[in-house]
Amino acid sequence: MTRVQLSRRHFVAGSAAALGGFSLGFHVPFQAKAAADAAPAEVPEINAWVVIHPDETVVVRVARSEMGQGTLTGLAQLVAEELECDWANVTTEYPTPGQNIARDRVWGSFSTGGSRGIRDSHDYVRQGGAAAREMLIAAAAAEWDVPAAECQVEKGVISHPGSGRTTTYGKVAQAAAAVSPPAEVQLKDPKDWKIAGQPLPRLDTRDKLTGRQVYGADLVMPGMVNAAIKACPYFGGRLAGFDAQAVTGMPGVQRVIQVDDTAVAVVADTWWRAKTALDALPITWDEGPNRDLSSASIQAMLEEGLDAADAFIGAEAGDARGALAGAERTVSAVYAFPYQNHATMEPMNATAVWTPERCEVWVPTQNGESSLAVAAEAAGLPVDKCEVHKIHLGGGFGRRGNFQDYVRQAVGIAREMPGTPVKLLWTREEDMLHGNYHPTTRCKLTAALGPDGEVSALHMRISGQSILASVRPEGMVGGRDPVVFQGLVLDNPEGSFGYAVPNLLIDHAMRNPPVPPGFWRGVNLNQNAIYVECFIDELAHAAGVEPLAFRRRLMANHPQHLAVLEAAANGIGWNEPAPAGRHRGIAQIMGFGSYVAAAAEVSVTDGQLRIHRIVAATDPGHVVNPAQVERQVEGSFVYGLSAALYGECTVSGGRMEQENFDSYQVMLMDSMPEVETIIMPSGGFWGGVGEPTIAVAAPAVLNAIFAATGKRIRTLPLKNHDLA
Amino acid sequence: MARLTINGTTRDVDVDPETPLLWVLREQLGMTGTKFGCGIAVCGACTVHVDGVATRSCVLPVSALTPEQAIVTIEGLSPDGSHPVQQAWLELDVPQCGYCQPGMIMAAAGLLAANPNPSDDDISAEITNICRCGTYNRVRVAIKLAAADNDATRNG
Numbered sequence: 110m111t112r113v114q115l116s117r118r119h120f121v122a123g124s125a126a127a128l129g130g131f132s133l134g135f136h137v138p139f140q141a142k143a144a145a146d147a148a149p150a151e152v153p154e155i156n157a158w159v160v161i162h163p164d165e166t167v168v169v170r171v172a173r174s175e176m177g178q179g180t181l182t183g184l185a186q187l188v189a190e191e192l193e194c195d196w197a198n199v200t201t202e203y204p205t206p207g208q209n210i211a212r213d214r215v216w217g218s219f220s221t222g223g224s225r226g227i228r229d230s231h232d233y234v235r236q237g238g239a240a241a242r243e244m245l246i247a248a249a250a251a252e253w254d255v256p257a258a259e260c261q262v263e264k265g266v267i268s269h270p271g272s273g274r275t276t277t278y279g280k281v282a283q284a285a286a287a288v289s290p291p292a293e294v295q296l297k298d299p300k301d302w303k304i305a306g307q308p309l310p311r312l313d314t315r316d317k318l319t320g321r322q323v324y325g326a327d328l329v330m331p332g333m334v335n336a337a338i339k340a341c342p343y344f345g346g347r348l349a350g351f352d353a354q355a356v357t358g359m360p361g362v363q364r365v366i367q368v369d370d371t372a373v374a375v376v377a378d379t380w381w382r383a384k385t386a387l388d389a390l391p392i393t394w395d396e397g398p399n400r401d402l403s404s405a406s407i408q409a410m411l412e413e414g415l416d417a418a419d420a421f422i423g424a425e426a427g428d429a430r431g432a433l434a435g436a437e438r439t440v441s442a443v444y445a446f447p448y449q450n451h452a453t454m455e456p457m458n459a460t461a462v463w464t465p466e467r468c469e470v471w472v473p474t475q476n477g478e479s480s481l482a483v484a485a486e487a488a489g490l491p492v493d494k495c496e497v498h499k500i501h502l503g504g505g506f507g508r509r510g511n512f513q514d515y516v517r518q519a520v521g522i523a524r525e526m527p528g529t530p531v532k533l534l535w536t537r538e539e540d541m542l543h544g545n546y547h548p549t550t551r552c553k554l555t556a557a558l559g560p561d562g563e564v565s566a567l568h569m570r571i572s573g574q575s576i577l578a579s580v581r582p583e584g585m586v587g588g589r590d591p592v593v594f595q596g597l598v599l600d601n602p603e604g605s606f607g608y609a610v611p612n613l614l615i616d617h618a619m620r621n622p623p624v625p626p627g628f629w630r631g632v633n634l635n636q637n638a639i640y641v642e643c644f645i646d647e648l649a650h651a652a653g654v655e656p657l658a659f660r661r662r663l664m665a666n667h668p669q670h671l672a673v674l675e676a677a678a679n680g681i682g683w684n685e686p687a688p689a690g691r692h693r694g695i696a697q698i699m700g701f702g703s704y705v706a707a708a709a710e711v712s713v714t715d716g717q718l719r720i721h722r723i724v725a726a727t728d729p730g731h732v733v734n735p736a737q738v739e740r741q742v743e744g745s746f747v748y749g750l751s752a753a754l755y756g757e758c759t760v761s762g763g764r765m766e767q768e769n770f771d772s773y774q775v776m777l778m779d780s781m782p783e784v785e786t787i788i789m790p791s792g793g794f795w796g797g798v799g800e801p802t803i804a805v806a807a808p809a810v811l812n813a814i815f816a817a818t819g820k821r822i823r824t825l826p827l828k829n830h831d832l833a
Numbered sequence: 834m835a836r837l838t839i840n841g842t843t844r845d846v847d848v849d850p851e852t853p854l855l856w857v858l859r860e861q862l863g864m865t866g867t868k869f870g871c872g873i874a875v876c877g878a879c880t881v882h883v884d885g886v887a888t889r890s891c892v893l894p895v896s897a898l899t900p901e902q903a904i905v906t907i908e909g910l911s912p913d914g915s916h917p918v919q920q921a922w923l924e925l926d927v928p929q930c931g932y933c934q935p936g937m938i939m940a941a942a943g944l945l946a947a948n949p950n951p952s953d954d955d956i957s958a959e960i961t962n963i964c965r966c967g968t969y970n971r972v973r974v975a976i977k978l979a980a981a982d983n984d985a986t987r988n989g
Contacts, residue, residue: 177930177966310926317931318919320866320907324932327865335860360849381856382849454870454878454932454965503868503932504965537871736926744929744967751965770875770963779957781969 113236114293153286155244157204157215158188158237161282165265167194169238170204172216173226174475175313176502176509177744178799179737180226182311184234186733187227190305191238191296194278195264201312206477207496219477219499222510222628224701224797227733231795232296239294241285248285249276299731299792308736313501324503325458325473326534333460333530334363335380336522337387340372342542342764344623346397347371356386365390368521376522380534399623399763407549407622407760408445414572414618415443415553421619423594427612432566436557440651442644444554445824446636448758448765449547449629450773455503456540459519460532463488468495468520473502475510483513487520506748507628511580512545538768545627546758546765548574550593552640557612562652564663566612569597569640575619576626576633593617595634596700596804597641602794604634604700607670608645608663624760630748631803634700638804639811639825642696646812647821656812657683657695669791670697673706673726676787680724681708690714691721694812696805703729703796707746707805709782711813716833720750720782720810725802727786730794741798742786749806751776757826774828835895839864840909843900850896855879857895858906866907866935870963877962880936880943881906887943907935910942917982918942921975929966937962941976950980 154160160168169188175181185201209216217230242262249267250257253274260269265278299306316322341347351373353365361382366374373392377383414420433439459472461484468488474480477499485495497516502509519533535543550573557566575590584592596604597615606615629635649659657678664671674697678684687693690712697706710722725742732738755774759766767773811822814832822830835846837854839862846861858864858881867890870878874889881890882905883898898904910916914923918941921927928934937960944951944959951959956973964972 177928179929311928313931314923314926314928315914317928317934318922318938319910319914320864320935322931323865324868326869327859329863329865379856379860381852381860452965454868454876454930454963456869502930504930506965534869537873740926740929740968740971743970747967747969748965769873770871771873775963775965776969777963778960778969778973781973784970 112293112295115236115240115290153283155241155282155285156237156290157212158234159192159241161278163279163282165195165198165277165279166200167192167198167265167278169199169201170216171201172204172209172219173230174219174221174477174499174502174505176221176475176505178226178741179311179734180221181313182309183227183733183737184230185312186305186307186309187231187234188238190302191235192242193262193265196304196309198265199312203499205496205498206481207493209478210492220510221475221505222507224800228702228795228797235296236294239296240290243291243294244288245278245281245285247288248281252276252281252284305733307734309734311737322501324455325460325471325500326455326503328460328471328500328532330460330530333532334376334378334526335383336374336376336519336531336533337380337384338368338372338374338518338533338535338539339387339392340539340543341394343394343396343400344402344625344763345399346763347395348373349393349395351393352391356390359386359389362386364525366522366525368518372518374518374522374533376526376531380532384536396763402623402763403761404759410620410622411549411551411572414620415551415570417572417618419618420570420616421589422614422616423591424597424599424606424613424615426599426610429566429568429612429614432612433555433557433568436566438558439555440558440648441553441555442647442823443551444640444643445551446549446639447756447825448549448624449752449756450541450544450758450767451506451508451629452541452770452773452775453502453504453506453508456535456537457508457515458532458534459516460530461519461523462528462530463520463523464527466494468523469498470496470516470520471498471500472516473500473509474513475502475505475507479511480513480516483516484520487517488524506630507632508545510628512627514543537770541768541773542765544758544765545580545625547629547635548576548626549622550574550636552636554640554644556644556648558648558652562654562659564610564648567610569615570618571616572618572620574621574626576628578619578621579626590617590619593633595632596637596698603702605667607667607697607699609666610663631800634698634801634804635749635752635807638696638698639808642698642805642808643811643821643823646694646815669704669728670699673697673704673728673789676726676789677706677708677724680726680785680787681710681722683708692813692817694809694814694816696808696812698801698804700801700804701797702794703727703798703801705801705805707802707809709809709813711810711817713814713817713832716831718814718827718832720780722783723809724785724787725805726789727798727802728789728791729796729798730790730792732788732790735788738788738798739786742802743784745800745802746784746806747776747781749803750810753807753810753825754780754827835898836900837895837898837904838900838902839904840906846895848895851894854881854890854893854895854898854904858890864906864908868932868935870933875963876933877940878933878936880939880962882939882943885943885946887940907939910939916942917979918945918975920982921979924978925971925975927968927971927975929968933962933964937964937972941972941979944976945980951976
């Protein structure tokens with residue numbers, strides 16, 4: 110058990126006056142079920158995290174967003190574990206970003222990215238549950254006039270064995286809300302968990318099976334109008350003009366509105382009519398300064414960086430350049446990773462209503478507070494005159510966190526129609542052309558290989574785009590983007606390089622093409638793992654050493670990296686011959702605080718790749734819901750292998766060429782391998798789950814393809830290569 | 834104007850005949866369970882049944898439909914989520930973000946109506962809906978679980 114002093118902020122602030130249900134003057138326009146959920150406002154909260162109704166319903170407030178990754182359920186499990194309530198009574202609700210600010214950010218961060226949903230908030234949400242439990246017990250003890258220490262609680266039933274009395278959370282919740290919060294609480298040792306740590310079903314499945322789950326794209330409000338938008342598809346370009354007269358008479362069309370200097374929207378009674386009119390609207394674009402930008406020009410820019418003199422250093426040991434210059438045998442290779450689009454299934458959207466006094470936005474967002482900040486700016490109103498209502502996301506993958514362009518646009522349109530709710534929904538084409546793309550990088554790796562296969566030196570030069578330089582320049586360190594080096598830095602709890610090389614240099618020549626980059630699920634770990642793990646495989650083959658044995662020698666000082674790799678290799682049967690015609694590859698990396706590895710088994714017949722089987726191992730330290738971890742690991746292969754097999758956004762004439770799923774192909778059922786997941790939490794740390802495994806998907810498969818064909822694929826996607 | 838029979842009810846809808854069924858469902862009829870994903874009949878999020886056959890509704894103008902054709906949406910697959918495919922999905926906790934799942938469920942129900950015991954190859958060939966979260970393997974197992982249910986072949 111861990112005794113924790115409670116910080117007031119995370120669950121005390123402002124609670125005395127607050128009611129559950131959040132009906133503090135906000136307009137929640139959802140359909141019947143959601144409206145009913147929000148209705149009972151007379152129940153006081155125990156604290157910011159917990160509201161308990163007289164019917165024993167336990168409402169757990171969850172600040173992070175649910176976008177499929179299961180965090181909603183996991184965070185509720187952590188609160189419920191300490192609360193000692195009956196899991197069958199648990200439901201959840203989102204607090205709003207405006208509430209968070211009004212209450213001194215009592216719920217902490219709303220940001221849902223970087224695989225941080227649980228690992229960054231497990232401590233204070235558990236404290237919230239534990240404090241609520243103590244307050245409920247104290248309320249019962251006071252009613253019975255007995256010491257609280259003599260009371261027990263199990264599944265929301267409080268008892269006093271000495272007198273034989275019992276009561277329930279629902280009965281004492283009202284009184285508990287008035288109890289002073291404890292100054293400190295004791296958190297359980299994870300080995301004593303009964304609700305957390307269990308493979309419980311998700312809390313949000315049922316409505317997803319019947320069509321009742323409301324996504325942002327589905328929102329309907331009284332008096333709502335619909336907007337379709339086209340923004341300039343040329344990077345750095347602008348809207349030059351449009352002929353509104355050409356469409357103003359079309360059915361249902363109400364307004365044609367310019368949105369800042371880049372976009373034009375048509376507002377109509379229905380979205381289909383808005384979109385139809387927008388397609389008919391004559392628009393001219395000012396292509397701007399990048400009209401000659403192409404994939405080829407970007408490639409040339411990055412290739413120059415591979416041998417440039419200046420670069421930012423991410424990891425360094427010994428003297429790699431000197432050791433390589435004096436080496437008898439060096440091996441070198443250049444790899445490349447293209448732009449990717451997030452391609453969430455639900456296109457970007459937001460609904461806004463604006464008046465000179467107030468602005469409200471309903472939006473599927475990975476960061477409600479980012480949405481609120483952008484809404485306030487676009488509304489021209491102070492933050493406390495604005496509010497954002499979060500809605501479950503139809504996929505996020507990083508597109509809906511930092512980037513709130515759709516909120517800015519929706520509010521911009523709503524400002525032109527005061528008092529009228531406006532739903533802005535992007536087409537898939539708009540979504541594909543206005544991504545915040547997974548950045549493109551190239552990497553040149555050079556190693557000195559000794560006579561016994563020892564790697565005495567390694568220089569890894571990354572050339573390419575920085576996300577932070579574009580998106581979050583305040584995160585840069587002396588001009589360097591530390592995120593470029595995900596999984597490649599030395600002795601870092603977020604993601605350490607797993608190999609001991611005495612002379613090591615990993616550096617980055619920053620080359621930023623004028624294409625907006627973004628955090629794409631897995632971020633830079635994705636391509637860094639391909640570069641390292643495929644090149645290590647190359648070195649193993651060059652040294653004539655079997656790839657797992659080759660890695661073992663380099664990983665002696667990294668037992669946790671090695672443990673997951675050994676587990677994945679064992680799982681695929683690495684030491685046994687593969688079935689006839691099948692070949693295997695392995696890969697490992699550490700990222701987002703977790704150790705991950707994969708082993709793949711493939712066959713290549715007449716040039717046709719088939720990925721039969723993947724065994725994945727992950728050590729995230731602690732596991733809150735193993736069933737959801739399994740799903741995240743499985744899903745990671747769809748995301749990682751979609752990119753490896755097909756994913757590529759190419760630039761021509763200053764804009765992206767891919768506009769929909771016909772040209773931006775993704776993995777379907779027919780190419781999905783079997784996935785076996787080995788979860789091996791070693792405790793002592795909290796790592797992320799949603800992203801790291803994506804990074805090992807491609808290198809494990811690429812290494813297996815080499816084993817099958819002798820072809821070393823160094824540029825993705827695979828669809829551009831002939832494997833025959 | 835279009836006359837459509839949706840989930841057993843025949844309705845007159847005042848709409849441009851070229852409007853795709855998807856948008857009539859979502860906007861004129863307020864049935865938002867059927868999703869918009871791509872608009873070019875590639876992703877399958879908009880899948881409904883037309884006379885029992887899984888059909889992508891985002892490029893299907895309502896003028897191409899007659900009142901005699903039975904349209905079934907995710908809202909009408911069962912009154913209470915009890916269709917064997919929905920039950921299998923619940924048992925295996927298939928959805929992640931869930932946005933593609935109504936289309937996925939309608940495609941699976943359509944497949945089972947035509948082929949009560951699909952092989953792995955049948956499933957791979959017939960279920961071409963896109964899921965970006967990565968539910969494919971659980972979708973496959975759930976289809977097999979639903980196939981084991983005798984009711985799975987009833988037309989939704």
